[in-house]
Amino acid sequence: MIDIISNYMWAAVRDQQRAADWHLDYARVTPHAVSLEREFPGRGTLDFISAGQQNRD
Secondary structure (H helix, E strand, O other): OHHHHHHHHHHHHOOOOOOOOHHHHHHOOHHHEEEOOOOOOOOOOOEEEOOOOOOOO
């Protein structure tokens, strides 16, 4: 989550022209999600999104 928010923040403060929907790519969490292997009734799934790497940054 920290990486997603940080990437969005840096993109938001850049002084450049962009499309009205530029932020949608930053809202995609799928590249950061890990699907957990479990049996769920129906077609349910459970994905894990880490808070982020824990270091000084």
